[in-house]
Amino acid sequence: MQGFGDAFAAAFALIVGFDADLMEIVLLSLRVTLSAVALACIIGFPLGAALAVGRFPFRTTLTVLINALMGLPPVVVGLGVYLMLSRAGPFGALGLLYTPTAMIIAQTILVTPIVAALTRQIVADLDTEYHETLRSMGAGRAARIGTLLWDGRFALMTAALAGLGRALAEVGAVMIVGGNIDHVTRVMTTAIALETSKGELAVALGLGIILMILSIVINALLMGARSASERAAYA
Amino acid sequence: MLRLVKSAPPPLALRLDNISLCRGGRMVVDSLDLDVPAQGITAIMGPNGAGKSLSLRIMAGLVAPDRGACRHDFTGKQDIALVFQKPVLLRRTVRANLAHALALYGVPRARRKVRIAELLEFGRLGPIADSPARALSGGEQQRVAMVRALAAKPKLLLLDEPTASLDPQATDAIETLIRDTAAKGAAVVIVTHDRGQATRLADHVRFMHKGTLVEAAPASDFMLAQKSPEAQAYLAGKLLL
Numbered sequence: 001m002q003g004f005g006d007a008f009a010a011a012f013a014l015i016v017g018f019d020a021d022l023m024e025i026v027l028l029s030l031r032v033t034l035s036a037v038a039l040a041c042i043i044g045f046p047l048g049a050a051l052a053v054g055r056f057p058f059r060t061t062l063t064v065l066i067n068a069l070m071g072l073p074p075v076v077v078g079l080g081v082y083l084m085l086s087r088a089g090p091f092g093a094l095g096l097l098y099t100p101t102a103m104i105i106a107q108t109i110l111v112t113p114i115v116a117a118l119t120r121q122i123v124a125d126l127d128t129e130y131h132e133t134l135r136s137m138g139a140g141r142a143a144r145i146g147t148l149l150w151d152g153r154f155a156l157m158t159a160a161l162a163g164l165g166r167a168l169a170e171v172g173a174v175m176i177v178g179g180n181i182d183h184v185t186r187v188m189t190t191a192i193a194l195e196t197s198k199g200e201l202a203v204a205l206g207l208g209i210i211l212m213i214l215s216i217v218i219n220a221l222l223m224g225a226r227s228a229s230e231r232a233a234y235a
Numbered sequence: 236m237l238r239l240v241k242s243a244p245p246p247l248a249l250r251l252d253n254i255s256l257c258r259g260g261r262m263v264v265d266s267l268d269l270d271v272p273a274q275g276i277t278a279i280m281g282p283n284g285a286g287k288s289l290s291l292r293i294m295a296g297l298v299a300p301d302r303g304a305c306r307h308d309f310t311g312k313q314d315i316a317l318v319f320q321k322p323v324l325l326r327r328t329v330r331a332n333l334a335h336a337l338a339l340y341g342v343p344r345a346r347r348k349v350r351i352a353e354l355l356e357f358g359r360l361g362p363i364a365d366s367p368a369r370a371l372s373g374g375e376q377q378r379v380a381m382v383r384a385l386a387a388k389p390k391l392l393l394l395d396e397p398t399a400s401l402d403p404q405a406t407d408a409i410e411t412l413i414r415d416t417a418a419k420g421a422a423v424v425i426v427t428h429d430r431g432q433a434t435r436l437a438d439h440v441r442f443m444h445k446g447t448l449v450e451a452a453p454a455s456d457f458m459l460a461q462k463s464p465e466a467q468a469y470l471a472g473k474l475l476l
Contacts, residue, residue: 133323136295137339137383138312147335151326 010202011209022203026210029187032100032174033167036107040115040163043108045156048119049145053127063120069113074106078176081106085177098179103187106173111163118159123148126155154229157222168215247307248273248391248422249294249315254303256289256446264289264300265446271391275438276413276423278454280430280466282475286446287426291317291393294424313340313387320396322380324368329360329379332368333386340387350386358382358412374405381412385421392416394425398432410436430470434458442466444475 014022051063083089085097085105096102126148134144149156171189178185180194188207195204249271256264264286271277271294279287292298293305295317309315325332333354337347355361358378363371368379377397384392394413398406413436417423427433433440437454442463450463461467469475 129323130325132292132297133319134339135297136317136319137336139339143339147325154326 007201007205011206014202014206015210022206024183025186025188025191025207028100032103032107032187033164035104036111036167037160037164039108040111041160044112044115045119045149046145048116049123049149051120052123053141053145053148066113066117070117072110072113074110074170074172075176077106077109078173081109081177097177098181098185100185102177103174103185106177107167107170110170110173111167114166115159115163118162119156122152122155122159126152154226157226161219161222164218168211246273247271249305249307251290251293252304252306254293254300256300263446267447269441269448271422271424272439273422276417276425276436277439277441278433278437279424279426279441279443280433281443282469285443287443288395291395291424291426295393309390314389315391315393316384316389317393318380318384318395318397320399322376324376324379326369328365329368330364332379332383336383336386354382354386374401374408377401377409378412381409385416390421392421392423394423396426396428
């Protein structure tokens with residue numbers, strides 16, 4: 001076991017030296033997480049907006065379900081996706097288990113309810129304000145949803161950000177469906193868990209520091225965009 | 236010898252026929268018969284709670300009455316436009332607000348640019364065309380809302396106290412737009428509490444109280460002498476209970 005000082009020094013050396021293995025893990029993490037969040041937004045934004053504006057059977061039930069799924073345990077999602085993608089599962093023939101695609105699927109399932117539930121609230125609040133005006137202009141439901149999503153775009157960044165936070169920090173699901181295979185499915189969180197268990201604190205710390213920096217930078221960028229929009233009275 | 240001939244009633248833009256509406260166990264519009272002439276500006280006056288704004292929403296098709304019918308010959312959804320007391324503009328520039336309205340009204344993309352230029356000129360909004368709409372003053376926002384309502388060249392423009400809480404300059408700008416709109420041939424209905432505004436703008440007055448029409452008259456006649464005690468009391472500044 002290294003001392004803390006040595007571990008930090010070695011971690012900084014890995015980061016500053018752009019260690020190839022470290023960078024590979026970081027880039028794969030970003031690819032998996034950003035893909036999952038993008039897919040979750042593509043599904044979650046219209047789903048949340050439809051729940052906010054639509055009138056259809058089981059709407060309330062679906063809303064309760066989506067809200068409940070925000071707290072979905074990652075290991076349960078991992079297990080579910082594993083069963084679906086394993087050889088004996090319905091999608092086993094696709095051969096996706098232990099691939100980044102499987103990890104993206106698992107994270108998309110985890111993040112979509114968060115994005116959809118927050119979108120529903122944002123769009124519902126905006127609809128309260130816009131409802132009569134849009135109806136007086138003859139807007140149909142699809143046009144209303146489109147307008148509300150566009151005008152709520154800066155507030156919806158918060159929803160995407162919450163999803164990003166969940167995906168970046170997630171370890172259980174990607175560990176189960178990805179298998180944490182070196183150079184194939186190893187991402188920052190699974191690598192941190194592995195390296196810590198091996199006592200390789202330098203790599204674990206290096207990844208941890210990068211994870212924190214990424215999280216702070218992405219949050220700062222989105223918050224900056226939101227503040228600018230508020231100053232311009234767009235939000 | 237002068238021979239008196241009974242003149243035909245003026246053509247109507249719209250008629251509320253025996254409309255009733257109950258809200259929270261209270262009859263807020265009660266057997267209302269109200270017609271809107273096809274030409275000129277019609278002011279709907281009356282105290283708070285008279286049912287003026289609800290009547291306007293019924294005309295716009297936003298509220299369905301419990302009984303009665305709103306009769307008109309308009310066929311397009313864009314033939315009737317409504318401007319609210321508190322304008323709700325989209326979180327976009329003035330130009331983008333107008334573009335959005337034109338898209339909703341089904342104006343082809345190729346014609347939108349020209350139409351936006353026309354609307355900006357009509358509303359004297361050129362200098363603020365690319366400003367965020369919600370950062371404008373109250374008067375400017377109401378002008379944008381009015382011009383947006385006119386985007387599809389409606390045949391009937393409904394205005395719900397459009398100058399409430401605006402300063403005299405902003406009020407004057409809105410009233411100019413209202414006159415210009417009426418001059419172009421659209422029928423205009425304005426709900427107002429302001430006797431001065433009704434005097435300045437209106438050709439016809441409809442006075443409402445407790446959800447019913449109490450008096451209908453040409454504006455000049457109404458302002459000189461009201462027939463109903465309710466209208467007399469209202470214009471005398473008394474509280475109508």
